[in-house]
Amino acid sequence: MNKVSFRFVSIPVRVSVSLLSTASALLLASCSSSRTVGAEWELPAGRSVSKTVIDSDVMIASGSELEVAYSDRNRYFVAAGAALVGFEKGVQNTKIYAETGAVIPDRRRLRGFTVVTVKDAKKAYRDRYKQLPPPDMKPGTGKQVSVVPVVGVGVGAGFWGGGWSRWGSSRSRGASRPASVRPSSYKKKE
């Protein structure tokens, strides 16, 4: 009799524990792996966030950093002094509208996105439906790469709030040299 009653009690308890464990695991997973899907989202100034972003338009304000684990079908609007970094798990079908002074991934080391230089990322974000083309649909390879803003090598220090006047009106000859140039009126020979 005692054995039978114990079985009747233990089975619901096991099921309950199992369900609770599963729910906890799901809740924990959803919290630890932050994901934004189908959103129109503005990252305010001074914030640093890590996310996977899919099907979204994201505005990154100056002084903020968005570290993206995986990106697909997104448009990022990156203000001067903001950083869009990460992409460890890959990037594809993504377009980055960046002001000069923004930190963005290197196109030669990471495929799956295109970069458009804009004068005002905030305005481009506001006008994104009437002015901007859809994200580039070329499939990317999703190579793993990490992107870290430049600190203290002569470029990019404005990102850290030091202001562009930090270097005065001269750049030392030992400072970092640009890797490439994009003229406004001349096309690169393919």
Next chain:
Amino acid sequence: MKTKLITALGFLGLASASHAQFAGMNGGILLGGGYLEDPDEGYAFLQLRGTFYEDDAIAHTVFLEILGHADNAVLEFPAAGGGVFLENGDITFANYTLNYELEAKLSSGFSFYAGGGAGIEYISLDDRFDFSIDSDTNFVAQAFAGLRFKFGGSVSAQLGARYLWREDFALLGDQFVTKDSMAYELSVAFRF
């Protein structure tokens, strides 16, 4: 860069004037501006002129010209870890050419001029602090024609067009395409 250019122009002007007086040539200086169809940019130019033959019908002139235009650019600096940092820069194009011009005198102060020349185009890439990053030098040639109107003996204004042949240029290891282009211009000349 601009200071050096102005200084060089000053020396050239003095040299040209003294040479003109020494050789019995009529010297002159011409300043102008115009519009370059490709790449859809404005430009400015300065000519140091020497007329070595002139009568009532024609004049033969040679001149040194500096013609410049600029283009905005975005520089991509490498960031630690493989990213890039975007920064504004500019590209300056300066054409240094030696030219010959034939002027046919019409009536009432009007004259028609045409000619051609060749030289080099110096392309300089500067960052936002005007620090020179890279440069290139190419061959450039031009043909030009226009109408000139003389106000008295020493001042004239002219309306003209030119065709520029330019070579592609390379900066930071990348090659960029330039197209031969028409240009339209207005200028004022002073003779001394």
